[in-house]
Amino acid sequence: MPADNHTFTLVITGAPYSSQAPETALGFAQAALRAGHTIDRVFLYGDGVHLASSLPSPPSDEINWTRAWSDFLQEHSVPAVACIASALRRGLVNESEQRRYQLPASNLATPFEIAGLGEWVESTIKSSAQSSRVIYFHGGA
Amino acid sequence: MPADNHTFTLVITGAPYSSQAPETALGFAQAALRAGHTIDRVFLYGDGVHLASSLPSPPSDEINWTRAWSDFLQEHSVPAVACIASALRRGLVNESEQRRYQLPASNLATPFEIAGLGEWVESTIKSSAQSSRVIYFHGGA
Amino acid sequence: MHTLIVIDQPPYGSWGGRESLDMAFSLAAFDQPVSLLFIDAGVLWLKQGQEPGGINQKSVERNLAAASIFGVESLLADTAACHRFGLNEDNLINGVTRIDNTGATLQQYQHVAFSG
Amino acid sequence: MHTLIVIDQPPYGSWGGRESLDMAFSLAAFDQPVSLLFIDAGVLWLKQGQEPGGINQKSVERNLAAASIFGVESLLADTAACHRFGLNEDNLINGVTRIDNTGATLQQYQHVAFSG
């Protein structure tokens, strides 16, 4: 690990197939690891939670962003969390939320998890260290 | 039915919990029926397809827009269709698409259906009649 | 009834433009008269040489260049917006008609729509 | 580390402002210093008398008026934007500090974020 190793938290607020945010964030994440840095967590907020859905089936000549992110996260053991308040409003749920709210299905892709804004707060606290950064990836229109 | 009965097709392109489009469209739809007009079809396009998801669980003091629309559509026997291309990219699928694409779940709420842009084209053709209108409800930012 | 689909967002950053093209090509596929109007930063959809492979998207340049073959009646672009973004005969794709008065153009179509 | 959450969109038409408030209140709940800055049409969140019941949304006016109780250090609003939207002592909610130089304000915070 290089002497100038930094730790990044990435926050994605734009949805795939609606914004470029997941694409730009993945390019950044891959480059960060290539340079020897660490990504402690990816946090999905607002419309960004749609990235964690297991159900998109884009045309076969388009990239599946959930799968691309899921592969990256699992290969590098990076945890990814969707904000629970954003997720519940937008219809993104895991099995435990499915049971709690008596919903007909769950649609959270592996290895994404659902948790509160506290996870984001924790990252912002850590980022007060000189060697940490929280980087936001918003949609563009 | 009054002499000036008109037929409306409503196209919703903004998602609930992200835009006001589903709210404005429902207010319009209710008023149209109150005045004795007909709604031949509601068409969901782009981010608007999220309105047809069966999985949102907003906080109990917020309205569930899928349920509000679903109740309206069933009570008045108005058909509603989500564009299949928009829906597949954004992870909105019925049981038949779930089987076809081997997905872990389906999440299309009753009575919404999934179909092609041909349904929208059909409405635009009909709307060349003086007594027909296609009205679009977009998000705002 | 002739439909005008309007595109006012630049390419690739959002899906609106792509879904507008889908609307136009669908109308054409059902033999319905349709034209596309590009205004504001939307005119950048008409620039030659787009290579979105690096951002994992497909170029629509070829589809647009073949729009007339698919039955889209015309590709219209706001002259002022073309000027603003440095678009001219040399770098516009083939088959684009530049128009000076977009408001007057709008008046000519019974059905005008945006994708979102 | 003091966080500044910036809100630049008007209330109720999109969810961004509401989700910005959630971010601010979460930081405060974990005893982290946080302030809110309202710029552009975002200043309309600070107007007295909002009644969004008719569009089936909840008012955040009361939450904002109680922001200091929940631990949000300050509600800052761009003076020029307030002027532009006719906001003054009489119709602003309590506890708002108007600032003349938003750029200088931005410089004072190590962590600045938008919700989307």
Place this chain on the structure above:
Amino acid sequence: MHTLHIISKSPGHTRFRECLGMMGEQDAILLTGNAVTALADSTITLPETVYALQEDLRARAIDPEQDISGQVTFDDMVSLTIQAQRVISW
């Protein structure tokens, strides 16, 4: 009224400026959602015939007084879309 322009975007959105620039003299505009904030925005000059959804104004505590042709309900909005020869949503 020739065309009814329904706009839901904020006055700062490019779409709002495009709408104002492209509308005809006999057209009317209906502000919905965030677009109603145009009536509180001193930098925006609106055309003569402007309607705005009442509940969107009330939500945002905007009182347009004499500035507009009418605060409308959804019932009025349905009537306006029928009176117009065509409707464009921005």
Place this chain on the structure above:
Amino acid sequence: MHTLHIISKSPGHTRFRECLGMMGEQDAILLTGNAVTALADSTITLPETVYALQEDLRARAIDPEQDISGQVTFDDMVSLTIQAQRVISW
């Protein structure tokens, strides 16, 4: 460089104008996504230190020539975020 401002919105978006208006003299700006179209837009005046993501320029067939400090890769983007004392995403 004090602050790196990362902007993903089109130059017509209010957020773009806010960013230009609020950035400091020692700050730099990095254009991503639709924001790179600012380099083709003759109505936009950008500050001195401007970077743009190479692949976003290539996607949109925009060649900024000498107009900018650098066309950057994602590797460069990571370095820029570390060199800056802080990063703001617009």
